[in-house]
Amino acid sequence: MGKEKRRRTTAFITFGHHYLYLSLPFMNQPVFSVDRLRNFTLAVFEKIGCPADHALLATTVLMEADIRGIDSHGLARLSGYVRLWEAGRINTKPQITIVHETRSTAVVDGDGGLGLVIAPYAMDVAIEKARQCGSGWVAVRNSNHFGIAAYHAMKALQHDMIGWAMTNASPLVAPTFSVERLLGTNPIAVAIPAGKEQPFVLDMATTTAANGKLEILQRLGKQAPLGWIQTKDGKPSTNPFELKEGGALLPLGSDYEHGSHKGYGLGALVDILSAVLSGANYGPWVPPFVAFLQPPANPVGLGIGHFLGAMRIDAFRPAEEFKQHMDNWLKRFRSAKPIDGQERVLVPGDVESEIARQRRTEGIPMNPVVLEDLQQLAQKLNVPAIR
Amino acid sequence: MGKEKRRRTTAFITFGHHYLYLSLPFMNQPVFSVDRLRNFTLAVFEKIGCPADHALLATTVLMEADIRGIDSHGLARLSGYVRLWEAGRINTKPQITIVHETRSTAVVDGDGGLGLVIAPYAMDVAIEKARQCGSGWVAVRNSNHFGIAAYHAMKALQHDMIGWAMTNASPLVAPTFSVERLLGTNPIAVAIPAGKEQPFVLDMATTTAANGKLEILQRLGKQAPLGWIQTKDGKPSTNPFELKEGGALLPLGSDYEHGSHKGYGLGALVDILSAVLSGANYGPWVPPFVAFLQPPANPVGLGIGHFLGAMRIDAFRPAEEFKQHMDNWLKRFRSAKPIDGQERVLVPGDVESEIARQRRTEGIPMNPVVLEDLQQLAQKLNVPAIR
Numbered sequence: 001m002g003k004e005k006r007r008r009t010t011a012f013i014t015f016g017h018h019y020l021y022l023s024l025p026f027m028n029q030p031v032f033s034v035d036r037l038r039n040f041t042l043a044v045f046e047k048i049g050c051p052a053d054h055a056l057l058a059t060t061v062l063m064e065a066d067i068r069g070i071d072s073h074g075l076a077r078l079s080g081y082v083r084l085w086e087a088g089r090i091n092t093k094p095q096i097t098i099v100h101e102t103r104s105t106a107v108v109d110g111d112g113g114l115g116l117v118i119a120p121y122a123m124d125v126a127i128e129k130a131r132q133c134g135s136g137w138v139a140v141r142n143s144n145h146f147g148i149a150a151y152h153a154m155k156a157l158q159h160d161m162i163g164w165a166m167t168n169a170s171p172l173v174a175p176t177f178s179v180e181r182l183l184g185t186n187p188i189a190v191a192i193p194a195g196k197e198q199p200f201v202l203d204m205a206t207t208t209a210a211n212g213k214l215e216i217l218q219r220l221g222k223q224a225p226l227g228w229i230q231t232k233d234g235k236p237s238t239n240p241f242e243l244k245e246g247g248a249l250l251p252l253g254s255d256y257e258h259g260s261h262k263g264y265g266l267g268a269l270v271d272i273l274s275a276v277l278s279g280a281n282y283g284p285w286v287p288p289f290v291a292f293l294q295p296p297a298n299p300v301g302l303g304i305g306h307f308l309g310a311m312r313i314d315a316f317r318p319a320e321e322f323k324q325h326m327d328n329w330l331k332r333f334r335s336a337k338p339i340d341g342q343e344r345v346l347v348p349g350d351v352e353s354e355i356a357r358q359r360r361t362e363g364i365p366m367n368p369v370v371l372e373d374l375q376q377l378a379q380k381l382n383v384p385a386i387r
Numbered sequence: 388m389g390k391e392k393r394r395r396t397t398a399f400i401t402f403g404h405h406y407l408y409l410s411l412p413f414m415n416q417p418v419f420s421v422d423r424l425r426n427f428t429l430a431v432f433e434k435i436g437c438p439a440d441h442a443l444l445a446t447t448v449l450m451e452a453d454i455r456g457i458d459s460h461g462l463a464r465l466s467g468y469v470r471l472w473e474a475g476r477i478n479t480k481p482q483i484t485i486v487h488e489t490r491s492t493a494v495v496d497g498d499g500g501l502g503l504v505i506a507p508y509a510m511d512v513a514i515e516k517a518r519q520c521g522s523g524w525v526a527v528r529n530s531n532h533f534g535i536a537a538y539h540a541m542k543a544l545q546h547d548m549i550g551w552a553m554t555n556a557s558p559l560v561a562p563t564f565s566v567e568r569l570l571g572t573n574p575i576a577v578a579i580p581a582g583k584e585q586p587f588v589l590d591m592a593t594t595t596a597a598n599g600k601l602e603i604l605q606r607l608g609k610q611a612p613l614g615w616i617q618t619k620d621g622k623p624s625t626n627p628f629e630l631k632e633g634g635a636l637l638p639l640g641s642d643y644e645h646g647s648h649k650g651y652g653l654g655a656l657v658d659i660l661s662a663v664l665s666g667a668n669y670g671p672w673v674p675p676f677v678a679f680l681q682p683p684a685n686p687v688g689l690g691i692g693h694f695l696g697a698m699r700i701d702a703f704r705p706a707e708e709f710k711q712h713m714d715n716w717l718k719r720f721r722s723a724k725p726i727d728g729q730e731r732v733l734v735p736g737d738v739e740s741e742i743a744r745q746r747r748t749e750g751i752p753m754n755p756v757v758l759e760d761l762q763q764l765a766q767k768l769n770v771p772a773i774r
Contacts, residue, residue, distance in 0.1 A: 102521030104491040105702040134489030137522050139703050162660075175720060177729040182720060190656055200659065202652040208645050227645050234726030252639060252646050258595050258614050259639050259650075265589040265735040266653075268720070269577055272587065273549075276712045277703045283719055300715065315492040316526050316664045325663045328687065332670055333562060333569060333655070339621030342564040348652040 029365035032386060037075060037364060038063055040374070043383040044078060048085045049092035050114070058116040061147040066364045069355035070203075072212025073148045076370045079377045081114065081145070083291035090114060090144055096121050103133045107278050108140045112303055115146030119165070119306055123152045126310040130161050134315035139278035142302035145169070145289055149189030150203035150352070156191060156310045157199055160319045163191040164309035168274040168281075170288040173207055174248035175268070176261045179234040181248045182283050185210045186270035191349075193313065195323035197330040201349030206267035207249045214240045214249075219369070227254030273307040280305030416752035419773060424462060424751060425450055427761070430770040431465060435472045436479035437501070445503040448534040453751045456742035457590075459599025460535045463757045466764045468501065468532070470678035477501060477531055483508050490520045494665050495527045499690055502533030506552070506693050510539045513697040517548050521702035526665035529689035532556070532676055536576030537590035537739070543578060543697045544586055547706045550578040551696035555661040555668075557675040560594055561635035562655070563648045566621040568635045569670045572597045573657035578736075580700065582710035584717040588736030593654035594636045601627045601636075606756070614641030660694040667692030 045055035065074030094113025110118035129136025156163025169184025185205040232246030252263025275282035287295035432442035452461030481500025497505035516523025543550025556571025604627040619633030639650025662669035674682035
């Protein structure tokens with residue numbers, strides 16, 4: 001019961017050798033049940049002053065990252081949220097309000113609360129508007145990091161709606177031809193319901209590789225591929241620590257010849273919808289997630305921004321008809337002929353849903369560094385340690 | 388007056404050496420005024436049976452591609468549309484109808500007409516819905532190629548709205564790990580209004596490089612960079628003729644290590660919104676643009692599909708306030724410190740608006756192969772040649 005399990009996590013290996021390097025870091029890590037980690041996380045959020053319902057929601061959203069295998073966005077960030085709260089930069093008792101709305105749109109002010117709580121509130125507003133008039137779009141200001149975008153987009157699925165979620169983030173990405181870091185990894189998530197098939201769930205940073213992948217390479221002592229990062233002078237780099245030296249992540253596409261201006265354009269779009277439309281900080285003014293860096297002295301808005309949306313399927317065509325065609329679409333792509341050496345062709349979300357199925361029953365492998373960080377957090381906040 | 392001008396077109400050269408290779412093909416090409424080309428195009432569309440208002444609209448949309456420097460999507464395609472009409476695959480007298488709608492959504496059936504005419508109609512529906520309830524989203528079925536996506540998205544700008552346009556297209560793109568071509572170059576365009584600054588206009592194929600760039604390399608007798616195309620077995624290729632051998636374009640990101648699953652995910656998203664939501668053909672069932680290839684025998688919908696949207700700025704925050712911040716955003720990005728050797732950092736749409744400014748006054752350089760094709764078209768249809 002109180003004993004750690006050690007096992008190899010093989011979730012990725014079945015998807016072909018490209019995924020193998022992602023599975024390596026999970027090998028021989030201690031594994032904990034979802035329930036045990038949930039109880040710990042809940043205790044932490046309650047301890048820093050979240051009302052019970054907010055603490056439960058924040059826990060659910062945060063843990064969904066670990067469950068879906070996006071380990072960089074889950075418990076690995078918990079102590080970061082706590083440090084922001086200690087620095088007075090997260091309000092654990094926010095009054096979340098709609099500051100402006102039309103029948104199909106709204107702006108929500110998160111009152112400086114946890115994005116983990118604000119974004120689900122805003123997504124509920126979008127879903128309700130979609131129910132009423134076909135679609136609903138909510139721009140959010142005065143928020144903080146909202147966990148994985150997919151969680152919010154996927155809320156729409158149970159309502160037979162297509163869900164959208166985007167957020168801006170601390171500036172770590174250089175636009176094409178720029179040495180300056182002006183954008184975050186600014187993800188786009190879209191979840192589309194299906195019938196019998198697993199749904200389509202796209203959740204992508206608009207960079208070639210997100211920061212979490214660099215952290216994996218740092219722990220493994222490996223170099224990054226060319227095309228992920230540049231030095232502070234804008235030169236190609238393979239050093240996974242380059243960001244600490246003033247370097248930058250590269251937009252999806254890596255360089256101009258391979259379309260980095262498109263990845264940059266998408267990241268910029270996310271920034272504008274999330275923050276210029278809502279009244280949050282944008283571009284280089286986005287406050288950093290890490291508490292040891294101060295927010296810019298001359299903010300152009302409030303907190304960070306999100307953009308959430310819902311579109312009712314039957315506002316376009318009957319939901320059953322759509323789902324039959326969506327199943328046909330998904331089956332056709334999943335059964336496409338793979339390149340020699342690849343096991344199969346995947347649809348966005350397939351890897352994550354496979355991992356989630358496994359982890360919900362078999363538990364979540366925890367990186368020892370993250371685990372040690374959480375145990376120190378337990379001690380600091382005087383909540384029971386994970387065991 | 389009737390004389391061709393020959394000059395070097397230098398529009399791109401000022402943007403740094405990366406753009407230079409794009410400008411090369413325009414050198415020493417005959418240049419024609421916008422008016423002259425417009426009169427010719429109008430005559431062609433009228434000759435194949437378009438009502439006067441449709442012919443004018445189709446001309447305006449098609450020519451906007453040449454004006455903005457997207458030469459692959461303009462007059463270069465005119466004889467392709469005519470061949471589709473000859474094959475009975477374009478209805479030049481369509482009854483465009485709304486087949487289903489809610490307050491913020493609609494599905495439009497294009498009756499097999501020109502996408503150049505159907506998409507503006509659908510965009511007007513989206514804009515009217517946005518006026519009424521904040522946002523409007525229109526999925527289109529039973530259409531054909533709609534020219535450049537940016538034209539449709541930019542219609543929203545004059546209404547202080549953000550415009551969206553997407554379309555699916557003939558399957559030329561292989562998903563990550565697939566040898567099969569299942570997606571088109573499926574572009575995404577988003578146009579965002581500004582105050583005094585030039586607006587933000589993203590218009591991107593969801594591939595690393597679109598077909599038009601391969602055609603340029605074919606004419607120049609040059610190899611493509613690695614990461615644009617694969618052979619019919621899914622191996623890397625630099626042969627710009629590879630698509631004729633059964634090869635495929637690669638999604639934005641080029642390979643899995645550089646995020647091609649993201650470009651594939653975006654292309655898939657465009658396909659689903661444009662076609663599964665509207666009732667058009669999707670994936671490998673999308674009918675080819677070229678008349679010499681037959682559409683698949685077992686269609687899953689009607690024609691090709693588009694997805695268009697409009698969001699009213701003041702459905703989120705006062706338009707003037709938004710535009711001030713948007714100007715601030717644009718100025719900050721346009722003045723970012725460039726990498727050594729690059730002149731400046733660009734915002735999506737900057738290159739195209741610069742070319743448009745030049746071409747509207749100085750004329751449009753025509754590729755000799757395209758020009759010859761148009762002269763033959765003139766002869767075939769018995770309309771006055773371009774001179």
